[in-house]
Amino acid sequence: MPGMRRPGAPPSLSDVARTAGVSAATVSRIVNGDFGRASSVTIHKVQAAIAGLGYRPNHAGRSLRRRESQIVAMLSPNLDNPAMAAIAASTEQALRDAGYVMVLCDTHDRPELQDEYLEAMRAQLARGYILVSAVPSPGLRAAMARGEAIVCVNRRNPLGPSPFVGIDNRKAGADVADRFHELGITALAAIRPAVMSSSIAERIEGFLDRCTEHGLKRAAIPVAAGTGPDHLAMGYDAIRALVAEHGWPAGLLCPSDLMAYAAYRHASETGRTIPGATRIIGIDNNTFNQWIAPWLSSVEIPYRDFGPVVVEQLEACWEGAALADRILPHRLVQR
Amino acid sequence: MPGMRRPGAPPSLSDVARTAGVSAATVSRIVNGDFGRASSVTIHKVQAAIAGLGYRPNHAGRSLRRRESQIVAMLSPNLDNPAMAAIAASTEQALRDAGYVMVLCDTHDRPELQDEYLEAMRAQLARGYILVSAVPSPGLRAAMARGEAIVCVNRRNPLGPSPFVGIDNRKAGADVADRFHELGITALAAIRPAVMSSSIAERIEGFLDRCTEHGLKRAAIPVAAGTGPDHLAMGYDAIRALVAEHGWPAGLLCPSDLMAYAAYRHASETGRTIPGATRIIGIDNNTFNQWIAPWLSSVEIPYRDFGPVVVEQLEACWEGAALADRILPHRLVQR
DNA sequence: CTGAAAGCGCTTACAG
DNA sequence: CTGAAAGCGCTTACAG
Numbered sequence: 008m009p010g011m012r013r014p015g016a017p018p019s020l021s022d023v024a025r026t027a028g029v030s031a032a033t034v035s036r037i038v039n040g041d042f043g044r045a046s047s048v049t050i051h052k053v054q055a056a057i058a059g060l061g062y063r064p065n066h067a068g069r070s071l072r073r074r075e076s077q078i079v080a081m082l083s084p085n086l087d088n089p090a091m092a093a094i095a096a097s098t099e100q101a102l103r104d105a106g107y108v109m110v111l112c113d114t115h116d117r118p119e120l121q122d123e124y125l126e127a128m129r130a131q132l133a134r135g136y137i138l139v140s141a142v143p144s145p146g147l148r149a150a151m152a153r154g155e156a157i158v159c160v161n162r163r164n165p166l167g168p169s170p171f172v173g174i175d176n177r178k179a180g181a182d183v184a185d186r187f188h189e190l191g192i193t194a195l196a197a198i199r200p201a202v203m204s205s206s207i208a209e210r211i212e213g214f215l216d217r218c219t220e221h222g223l224k225r226a227a228i229p230v231a232a233g234t235g236p237d238h239l240a241m242g243y244d245a246i247r248a249l250v251a252e253h254g255w256p257a258g259l260l261c262p263s264d265l266m267a268y269a270a271y272r273h274a275s276e277t278g279r280t281i282p283g284a285t286r287i288i289g290i291d292n293n294t295f296n297q298w299i300a301p302w303l304s305s306v307e308i309p310y311r312d313f314g315p316v317v318v319e320q321l322e323a324c325w326e327g328a329a330l331a332d333r334i335l336p337h338r339l340v341q342r
Numbered sequence: 343m344p345g346m347r348r349p350g351a352p353p354s355l356s357d358v359a360r361t362a363g364v365s366a367a368t369v370s371r372i373v374n375g376d377f378g379r380a381s382s383v384t385i386h387k388v389q390a391a392i393a394g395l396g397y398r399p400n401h402a403g404r405s406l407r408r409r410e411s412q413i414v415a416m417l418s419p420n421l422d423n424p425a426m427a428a429i430a431a432s433t434e435q436a437l438r439d440a441g442y443v444m445v446l447c448d449t450h451d452r453p454e455l456q457d458e459y460l461e462a463m464r465a466q467l468a469r470g471y472i473l474v475s476a477v478p479s480p481g482l483r484a485a486m487a488r489g490e491a492i493v494c495v496n497r498r499n500p501l502g503p504s505p506f507v508g509i510d511n512r513k514a515g516a517d518v519a520d521r522f523h524e525l526g527i528t529a530l531a532a533i534r535p536a537v538m539s540s541s542i543a544e545r546i547e548g549f550l551d552r553c554t555e556h557g558l559k560r561a562a563i564p565v566a567a568g569t570g571p572d573h574l575a576m577g578y579d580a581i582r583a584l585v586a587e588h589g590w591p592a593g594l595l596c597p598s599d600l601m602a603y604a605a606y607r608h609a610s611e612t613g614r615t616i617p618g619a620t621r622i623i624g625i626d627n628n629t630f631n632q633w634i635a636p637w638l639s640s641v642e643i644p645y646r647d648f649g650p651v652v653v654e655q656l657e658a659c660w661e662g663a664a665l666a667d668r669i670l671p672h673r674l675v676q677r
Numbered sequence: 678c679t680g681a682a683a684g685c686g687c688t689t690a691c692a693g
Numbered sequence: 694c695t696g697a698a699a700g701c702g703c704t705t706a707c708a709g
Contacts, residue, residue: 032698275636
């Protein structure tokens with residue numbers, strides 16, 4: 008008998024249609040909330056059939072027909088960083104609430120991987136792309152040229168303007184400078200990655216600029232660079248370089264908390280007292296700080312609030328709306 | 343002109359067929375690696391067309407036809423826990439290497455959310471489900487009844503046997519007991535969540551059993567329970583209860599590192615010296631410990647190795663193979 | 678070695 | 694208010 012349900016397979020739209028005694032078109036309209044042109048008796052029959060069979064629309068069929076899926080790709084450089092994990096978690100939640108599903112891709116900050124994921128997600132008909140720290144790459148350029156919905160988080164799109172969600176990084180750096188000024192600490196330094204993203208560069212610049220406004224000479228503030236696979240290793244490399252050349256400062260800016268953790272370790276190893284002899288101020292304010300890093304003041308970034316804003320930006324892209332940056336508030340948490 | 347490509351749309355299989363001057367069936371076979379029955383000249387023509395057009399198979403079409411997608415659902419209770427983030431990251435990598443994509447779902451350990459995600463992923467034709475700490479729920483029972491591919495990580499399936507990836511939790515607890523024994527510490531205690539998963543329960547049991555083998559009386563080892571939205575809050579609740587009733591022990595087992603962080607904070611607040619007066623041993627050995635928690639010994643769990651093993655289990659499910667547990671090695675890292 | 682044809686589940690102009 | 698029909702991109706017996 009043609010059109011019969013195969014046992015074991017989930018019920019399809021046509022199963023619902025047959026059960027309710029209506030056409031597939033009618034069921035489709037009702038499933039999609041188009042109640043305007045169906046009699047209430049039909050609507051009831053269809054809803055009863057849907058409930059009875061436990062019907063859920065098959066997204067492969069829908070995607071094929073609509074030429075778009077519910078899939079949003081999140082490209083994140085590194086889930087080991089609690090800040091990135093917090094962004095991923097809050098974005099996952101917000102996407103889900105809006106009816107999408109998040110596919111996670113770990114780029115390790117590498118352009119080839121970013122491109123591979125961009126291509127793979129295109130084949131999945133991804134509806135949009137959230138790049139939590141984009142790096143320049145040919146595939147990113149191609150996606151922009153195709154007019155894909157792209158939202159950049161934390162780090163600005165290095166290849167041109169894209170909707171952005173983040174904080175005022177220059178101001179965050181300046182706030183750290185202000186705090187050291189309040190404390191009367193003038194022997195300052197900073198560490199940084201050898202190759203800087205826009206966000207880190209802005210934090211360092213904001214810090215140095217404000218220091219000069221407070222009367223310090225920029226040349227008197229050493230900024231040591233480090234390299235490594237993650238912010239822990241990179242921070243460790245940088246702090247050793249800094250201390251080797253300039254000794255320990257009295258106040259140290261670490262543009263991420265993981266770098267601050269690395270500095271703390273080097274301090275422990277070299278007998279430097281934290282925060283007694285050197286005050287460290289980080290950026291991120293990871294959850295763990297309040298539990299096990301009472302020595303660390305840090306600029307809190309509201310990563311848990313990023314998700315809904317990211318989704319708003321994405322939906323604005325789909326509607327072709329303007330692409331104003333969304334800058335969220337930060338605050339220095341003192342410990 | 344019928345069959346013409348719409349500009350802007352990605353090339354389809356039939357575009358490739360037209361360009362190469364062959365049928366869609368032939369292209370499909372070659373795309374899927376079925377080279378056995380095509381002449382080498384045809385293969386070359388098709389491969390040239392694929393490269394020339396930049397063709398990638400559309401997964402919606404493929405999923406619809408094959409009735410299965412490349413999507414694997416990962417249900418994780420909480421990405422804020424670095425251990426969970428590490429599992430997610432390594433699994434994402436391993437799935438990607440095997441040609442799948444991972445959709446992340448944050449269940450917050452809640453049965454309703456677990457069921458909602460299970461249903462949503464079914465509508466996406468998910469090929470398999472990775473449950474990192476499953477909770478009992480009707481939807482889980484239904485998925486098992488349908489014969490879905492389900493792999494449980496860390497925590498065993500509370501509703502019946504499922505392929506499992508984890509460590510020997512009893513042994514991990516026993517190893518902690520052995521370490522305290524070596525150190526000659528006999529005033530022991532532990533904290534735990536009020537409602538325990540299999541993994542935590544086994545850690546506590548293994549610890550207590552080994553303690554009795556070392557001549558301690560089980561009743562002399564207080565185990566305080568706590569509640570809270572995450573292991574930090576829950577651990578904090580538990581340690582306060584423990585200390586309030588029994589005072590600080592000399593040796594404390596925390597069945598997760600986050601609980602150890604909470605204990606450390608309470609120690610700081612109450613002036614208890616760690617590790618001088620109380621030694622804490624955790625389980626997980628989070629990456630950060632070596633940087634900022636030199637006071638914490640911990641049982642290292644090789645979360646970074648979980649991914650490939652999880653994928654092996656999943657593929658075994660698909661092939662209907664046996665479901666032997668995969669127990670990975672752990673070791674106590676002393677600090 | 679190759680292709681025509683059917684069909685996976687869905688949506689959407691179009692006709693009535 | 695409702696339905697028949699076409700088609701999204703792909704795969705797979707089947708025929709030759």
